[in-house]
Amino acid sequence: MHIEYDRENDTAYVCLVAHIADGAAVRQIPVDGVGADAEVFLDVDASGRLLGIEVIGAGGALPVEVLERASKG
Template structure:
């Protein structure tokens, strides 16, 4: 598992598998919860297995120590 973070856009991606191939993420599901201060989207493969998690507004959803450990995309 690894986390990438783009500070300019405040977007994080949590990779749950080493490599997601082109077209492998066939379904995206938005997690809807009024208590989340950002937007969380999970990527699923054709069998419904979780590949990764995209977080828009990541600085409002993830702890600062988690973001500090993420590799930077900017």
């Protein structure tokens, strides 16, 4: 698992597989109930396998410790 955080845009991506090829994520599934200022989307491949998690408004949805350890995106 690898986490990238773009502090300027307050977005994070939690990559659950070693490498996601371009176009592998064919669908984004929105997740409700994460936080008032955050949007979360699950990226899945054609077989329905979860590839990664995109978090917009990551500062309000993820623990500070996670964001501090994330790679800069």
